[in-house]
Amino acid sequence: MGDIIFTKGMMDMQGALNQVQELLESGDYNNAWKQLKKLINELAGSSEEGELKKAVRRYKFMLNLSRDINLTNIFCNRVMRKWEELAWGDEEYVEQCRLLNRYIDKISNDRKQVIREMHEMHPLTAQHIIISVFEHFHQQLVHTSPDDFERLLYLHFTFGLETNYESSISALSAMLRDWKEDVRIGRFKGKEVKVYHFEDEIIVEFSQKLMPIIRSIHFLDWIANEVSQHTTTMEVTDSEVKLFYRDFQEYRKYMLPMFRDQTRKQNTQRKLHLLVAERFSWSKRELDYEKVIKDSGDRHFSLKIDDVEFFEAYKYIAEISYQSYLKIKIEMYIMNFDELKCRGFNVLALYFFYYSLMAVAFIYFMATRHYEDTREKLPLFPYLRISKNDIGKMLIPVLAMITKQEFSQKDIDNLLAFYEFGSDKLFDMYLKPVIIFGDEVVLVPSLFMMNDFPRTFLHLLNKLNVNFEERGDTYEVCMRERFMQNGFMVFTDKFPYNYNYEGNMQSGDIDIIARLGNYLFVGEAKNKFEPLDSKGQINVDRTIRKAVKQAKNFVKYIERNPQEFSQRFGISTEELTTLTIQPFVLVNCFYGSGQVIDNIPIVDTSTIEKYFDGEIRVYYGDKVITSHLIRSEGPIRPQEFRDNLYSPYFIDHDVYNFSLQSRHVEIIDDKKFMIGPENDHDHFPSKYLLSEAIAHIQEISE
Incomplete structure (x- = not known):
């Protein structure tokens, strides 16, 4: 569009x-x-x-x-x-909106009707039914394992799994927002709290009503986003709604970041594993969950954890939290992370408090598995309901040891309030995963296990206007160092300029100046978060356009002031005349990468790093089963590097073609909704890389 x-x-x-x-x-x-x-x-x-x-x-x-x-x-x-x-x-777009609104409103009405049917209950009874239905569905997803073919196409498998989970969390967030509002205005009339088992008829009945809603909300939201971002054609029959993208290149621009982000998660985890292993030398033992659980009636148990047992479980979570902390610092270049403040708390304390909650949720999740295996029955609660004071007893000693600060119960209450669902007007279970009612706290285990918290935490801080002052400068310094390490002659600082041209003062700066052979690469760097919605995409588009203009202006500066530039850069004016000046824009997010605007290529950090590495690999689990060079072996060649800026490996090698060509289908109410490219992937075979990997897997299977 x-x-x-x-x-x-x-x-x-x-x-x-x-x-x-x-x-x-x-x-x-x-x-x-x-x-x-x-x-x-x-x-x-x-x-x-x-x-x-x-x-x-x-x-x-x-x-x-x-x-x-x-x-x-x-x-x-x-x-x-x-x-x-x-x-x-674009009358077709208007008709698409009318049709989608009809189904969105129908699903919203269905959801509100479910809540209305609960108004005769106590609010905690209604809350229990809602969370029980969703969490049983979530835990089925958590236990889903890929088959051999899905392990090869793990990107495709995890994208589908996470899409299903996101759909459920979208629906759960909507249900709990309705529940919270109806609690506020006193619509729940029940005086007695009743707790039903998942196998009881009333929860089975509500589950049957909620499952179509769970699967529809996120899918309809996604289609709405797609038709607003892309021009699509629509075919409607009595049984189907088909939406096809008219411009595949435009579609690829928006979809590629999602698939590439899935790959980055896997690769980052591999890179950080050794760093985490070096940091933690302690021995870990499996918890004896028979000692952790205390039977509380016929179908339930409560947690029984002392400081020693909790810290033993926390060892695992500490490694995960440190790994994700490194991920933020390495991928987002936020080196002042532990100096930042938000809502009166040190950001690092907020960060580790989340992982402390995750440890509690993880213990409960594993205890639930143990209960099911040993008692051969489902527990009454698939989620943890716990008092604020009990959380304080467990977490205060651990937080004090990790942060070297003293914590009171009031601090714990305030930290819980920071993550409370609905606080700061954020009704999003990913960003605000703690449900509070009076003195009781609800933790949903799967949410802590499935959430990509390093990413959502940064977006949460961004929404709360936390200032990451040093991000840009640190990013530029790191990228200049990477160019130097790979044989480029680099100006070691930001390059400001100011000159008079035809009576007008021209000023600006450029972040990266790197010479290789007879090419002079000048780059404007922007350290941006991966946008989560169209508003974020608009902001990144605007940033990229601004960066393109800055890069073009710097080229004009060189052309108009060759002697001054040559002297400052450390080459002769004659030498400058032999160089081809190549501007580019470098972004630290996948969105927007691969474009060429005004003949200036937009490239992301990961692509530059991958090019320096020189090879793309296909993994089967942790094993590399096929790989290909994406540049000549040995030192970087300037012409090849320039070509990579205009045609990066993920486009040139068609790495994500299979996923991009896939269609997505969901049954919503009375129709099958389908969205995707007009031709499915059978008509667009991927290049040799994926074909070789599939052949290799088939050979192993035989």
Whole structure:
């Protein structure tokens, strides 16, 4: 669909769009519509109309993703009617929004009806039923193992597994938000708390009602995001809704980051394993879970953990937390992590507190497995309900030892409140995984085991406006060092400039200047988080456009001031005339990488590192079963490096073709929804890399 290009004259439009978004998030739909209508009327027919149309799509103003069915009539339908009134084209997109809203509202109504059926219960009874249904489904996912073919295509397997889990967490977050709001306004009438077993008829009945909702919410949200970002065609029959991407290259731009991020998780884990092993030399023993659990009635147990037993379990979690801490520092270049503050806490204390909760959840998860195996029955609670004081008794000694600080029960209460679902208006179980009701805390074990916390923690801090001041500078220094280590002549600092051109002062700077052979590579570096939503993508697009402009301006500086540049860089002016100047933009996220804008390539850090490494590999478990060189052996060759900037390995070798060509299908209410490329992967065979790997696996299997 194309990027939104933000010019100086469009800042008023951007501010107005942000105000509309804020009004929608606060539930003020009428004023949001008035604000947007005013903006549309002002810009319709102007030179900025095209960018406004793109923004309306990218902000998904025609789609109801709020979980509040009132938004459709008060806001979305009005936007669609205005679009049609102005004859802005793309009628198919408007029809897609109408159809999706119909199903989204139906699922929202179904979800709210389930909650309404619980209003005669005590709120804790309703909460127990909701979490029990979801957590039993989650634990089935946790125990899902790949077969041989899925181990080869582990990227595809984990993407599918995580998509199912994300769908369930989206639904659980929506259900608990409804539950929390209905508790606040006193809609639950039950006076007595009743706890039902998962096999009891009432939970079976609610499970049958909730499962279609679990599978539909995230899938519909995903389709809504896709049709807003890409131009798609739609075919609707009595039994099917088919959506096909018109522009495969545009589709690939948005999908590649997700698949590449899956691969990075696996590779990072391998790299960090040795560092973690070096850090921790302690011996670990398996817990005797028979000593940890205390039978509490016919179908349940409680935890019985002293400081020694808890610390033994925490040893495993400490290694995981340190590994993920290294991941943040290494991948995101946040070297001042332990100096940052958020909501009155040291960020590192917040970070390790999460992993302390994870240790508690992990103990409960393993105790549950032990209970099922030894008692041959399911426990009453697949999740942990525990008091704030009991959490304090377990965690205060451990946190004091790790952080070298004293903690009180009040500190524990405040730390729990920081992660409380709904606090800071964040109704997202990934970001806020702790459910609190009075003095009781609920921990959902699978959430701590499935969450990619290093990533979600950074996004949480970002949403809370934590300032990562040193990120950019550290990133630039590290990347300059990597270029030097691989044979480039590098200017060892940021390169600022200031000069007069035709009566106007021109100024700026460039982050990376690296010479190799007869090429001079000049790069603008941006250390960005991987965007989680379209708003984040808009911000990254804007950052990349700005970086492209900065790189172009620096090339103009060199061309207009060759003598000054040569002297500062340490070469002769004559030597400069023999060099080919190649600008590029370097980003530390997968989104946007692989593009070429104004003949300037956009490349990500991982691609540069992989090129320096020189080889791509396919793993079967921890074993490399096939690999290929992506550059000539020996020293880096400048022409090859330039070619890699314009055609990086993941495009040139078609590494992710199989996953990109896959279609995604889900049954929603009365129809089968399908979205994907018009031709499936059978018509687009991957290049030799995946073919060789598949042949190798087949040979092993035989």
